[in-house]
Amino acid sequence: MGQVTHVSRRGAVYVWRRRCPARSALQSTGTLQVSLRTRELSTARRVAALVSNAPSGCMRA
Known part of the structure; x- marks a missing residue:
């Protein structure tokens, strides 16, 4: 089985947690976290x- 990423x-x-390339007004920590x-x-x-x-809003250029 493959490795679980971002969990x-x-x-x-x-x-599930992932770092965003740039901080936004809604994410002061620079990470996006979603409860599974x-x-x-x-x-x-x-x-x-x-x-x-x-698709993730923080990953858009």
Whole structure:
């Protein structure tokens, strides 16, 4: 199985985190964090793949 990228645990729930190239007014930390709303790693892998493939506002030039 492939490596899970941008997925980490925060407490008991998995989150997807990615650094943005430039800070925006909405993201003072320079990171985009999305709760995957699951406690299961296998589910987090599937949801993270969908989130990673979705277009991101902070990644636009």
